[in-house]
Amino acid sequence: MRITDLLKKEAIALNETPNSKSEALQILIDLHASAGNIKDKEEYKAGILAREELGTTAIGEGLAIPHAKNKAVLKPGLAAMTVPEGVDCDSMDGAPSNLFFMIAAPEHGGDVHLEVLANLNVMLMDPVFRQRLLEAKTSEEFLAVINEKEIEKFGEPEKEEMKGYRILAVTACPTGIAHTFMAAESLELKANQLGYTLKAETNGSGGAKNVLTKEEIEAADGIIVAADKNVEMARFNGKPVLKVKVADGIHKPQELIDKIINKEVPIYHHSGEDSGDGNEENESFGRQLYKHLMNGVSHMLPFVIGGGILIALAFLLDDYSIDPANFGTNTPIAAFFKHIGGTAFGFMLPILAGYIAMSIADRPGLAVGFVGGSIAATGMTLTAETGIPAGFLGALLAGFIGGYLVVGLKKLCDKLPDSLEGIKPVLLYPLLGILLIGLIMCAINPAVAGINTALTDGLNAMGSGSKVLLGCVVAGMMSIDMGGPFNKAAYVFGTAAIASGNYDIMAAVMIGGMIPPLAIALSTTFFKNRWTEKDRKSGLVNYIMGLCFISEGAIPYAAADPLRVIPSCIIGSAVAGGISMAMGCTLRAPHGGIFVFPVVGNVLGYIIALVVGSVTGMLILSFWKKPISN
Incomplete structure (x- = not known):
């Protein structure tokens, strides 16, 4: 050297x-x-x-x-x-x-x-x-x-050809849009600064990119898995693996890299399911539930977004005056969009339950969760002739019950002779699992449906003041951690409301998530003396991220000055969410930003809410931040 x-x-x-x-x-x-x-x-x-x-x-x-x-x-x-x-x-x-x-x-x-x-x-x-x-x-x-x-x-230094990477990483977040790529970039930049070679695979919404090869895995000193959903782990068997939250990949890159370099990471042993081996952190049960839920949500989103937008287009293109009772299918073009969108939307609950169960029990859990989610959607019971749908809440329960049910079956089947090992995943797990989840869901569907009905009736019975307050709360939650648990909790609540036929909550949720990047972008534009030259240049990108409903664009600013940025964004988001509710804005698609504005109910009111919320956040933030010298 x-x-x-x-x-x-x-x-x-x-x-x-x-x-x-x-x-x-x-x-x-x-x-x-x-x-x-x-x-x-x-x-x-x-x-x-x-x-x-x-x-x-x-x-x-x-x-x-x-x-x-x-x-x-x-x-x-x-x-x-x-x-x-x-x-x-x-x-x-x-x-x-x-x-x-x-x-x-x-x-x-x-x-x-x-x-x-x-x-x-x-x-x-x-x-x-x-x-x-x-x-x-x-x-x-x-x-x-x-x-x-x-x-x-x-003599002159030899130019050695790069042979593999010393450190590998896999990053993934539930939506696969922002955190996934921010974590990968943060790890690669820090490794470069420290003089190490690092390659990061991103499991984004468009699939895995920069995929790690078998040769790279064999040659690497270790692998960092920074993910809030499960990723393919069998390929890392026998290698040092450090499993952490995707946020740690963004905020603690050097700490993670140091653990790999200093050989402070345990060897990962794959046992047919992601049992957590190789995780440096002892995850709490609540953290595990969150990861399983986000795994289901991330797989569900494409169906909800695609189907929801097509259904919204059906209403946009239909003629209400022809037959109000069949609004959405009165014209051939509207019926076409409604049928396709409805088909996609119908997969929402089975996919949610199936991938929650798969996250818990690996592949044997998929079929069990999928069937449980379908039963929750149809509302099948043990006695009633007509179905009593358990909706989003029923699908959540089906996913978790189905997953842990299969885990229990695996433990019971471990006592069987080794000669039966080959028929367990193709016969015993699916047969017993589907039968049991069917009995369980048929038994609990009426009770869960009753809870759903009470929640729906309660939302529908809310007065205007209560709805405005609800809009302020869910929109403000979107800005608390910008992609973290609070943000995801509000987002899941919004998608659940869509499944129950309440579209105003999702409108407030999305507008709340659009405000943080926009408020920061406006502040860097109109209050330049509050920001460094680098902040002002990055602020321009936040216009695009905000309008596309990517809240994570605000994270670097929030991390640098949390006491001023986060409260300003929360207030701006809450104002926008309240105005959206007050003006009766609705949204059937749980994503898309300005690209789904054509299918927003009362789009003019929605734009007003967006502008007022963004300006409010900008003014508060710019007032709190002090001018800086060049």
Whole structure:
């Protein structure tokens, strides 16, 4: 490894004047910290002092090369310092030291420090070279002198062809739109800064991109799985795997990378289902339920969005005056859209339940959950001749009951002879699972349907004031964590309301999610003195993200200044949600932003709500933020 690969200009200090050896060592330790080579200065300093106790590293001729190898080091690195007047460092020849190189080596980094130490000693034997370093006026000149000497002694650096990636990552969020790609970018950028090679596979709404190959997985040191839904894990069997939330991929990239590099990640053992092996974090039961729910929601969304928009187009193109009772199917074109949209929409509950169950019990759970969701949709019971649909809530229960039912069946079937192993997934699990989920759902459908009916009646019976308050709450929730649990809870409530025939709640939910990026974009445009040049340039992108209903565009701003950005966005979203409710705006499609405005009920009122909410958020945010100097 070459000296110029390890020594950066941020870790070079020229013409320093320390008064003691301790002070000189501290300056070098601070340089390492500034260059991002170490994570804990005190722990690294303890390693340096422990090495000094074994014998001085001031080797004479004005040279001192202190070094330490411990877990405080994030990556191999060098720090350099010149002290023209010299400082007493207990040198072997008794002379003061005026040229320092401090080596930082990771605890599990092999013998890199010995290689660097050997190369330094060879180069520093030349007194002319040492003098040129002492006379360097800038960090750039200091590095140039070293580079010239390295080429003289060791030749030109070899250009090695990239062979695989040291770290791999998989990112995925429930909607597969923003968090997925933000986490991938954050991990790749941080790895590049730390000097590591990293490839990130994104499991987005359009499918997996940049897919990891078998060869890359075999060659990698470890894999980071930053996901809020289940991803394909069997391919990682036998490799170190760190499983975390997708938000950690965005906000804690260095911490995750360090765990892989420092070999602090357990080996993942695949057992036919994602049992959580290899997860560095012990997930709470609530966290597990959230992931299972989001897995169902992410697979359900394409059916709801596509079907909902087509149904909305049917009403847009129909003639209400022909037959009010059949509004939506009075004209052939309207009937065409209504039938196709209704077919897609009809898969909503079975898909939701099926993929929740699959998330819990792997593939054997899919059929069981799918059948349970279908029974919830049809409302089949043990006694009634007509169905009593259990709706969205029934499908949720079917998914979770079906998943854990299959997990129980797997444990029971483990006691069967090994000769029956092959028929378990094709006969025993589907047969017993579907039978049991059918009996369970038929039994609970009436009770769940009663709850659904009470909720629907309660929403329909709300007065205008109560509905406005509800709109403020659900819209404000969309801005609390912008893609996190609060945001997803409001979003799931909105989609559930669509399934129950209440379309005004979804309108408030979507407009609440559009406000944060728009409020920030407006503030960066009209209150430029509150933002840096980089913030203003990024603000332009937020116009697009806000209008497309991608709340995550506001996350970088919220992370940088949460006490001002988040409350401003919550207030702006709540105002927009309340106005949307007050004006009777409705929405049958749970996504799409301005692209679904043509099918919004009372689109003029919706635009007014969007403008007022965005301006309100902008004004509050711009008032709270103080002007900054260039």
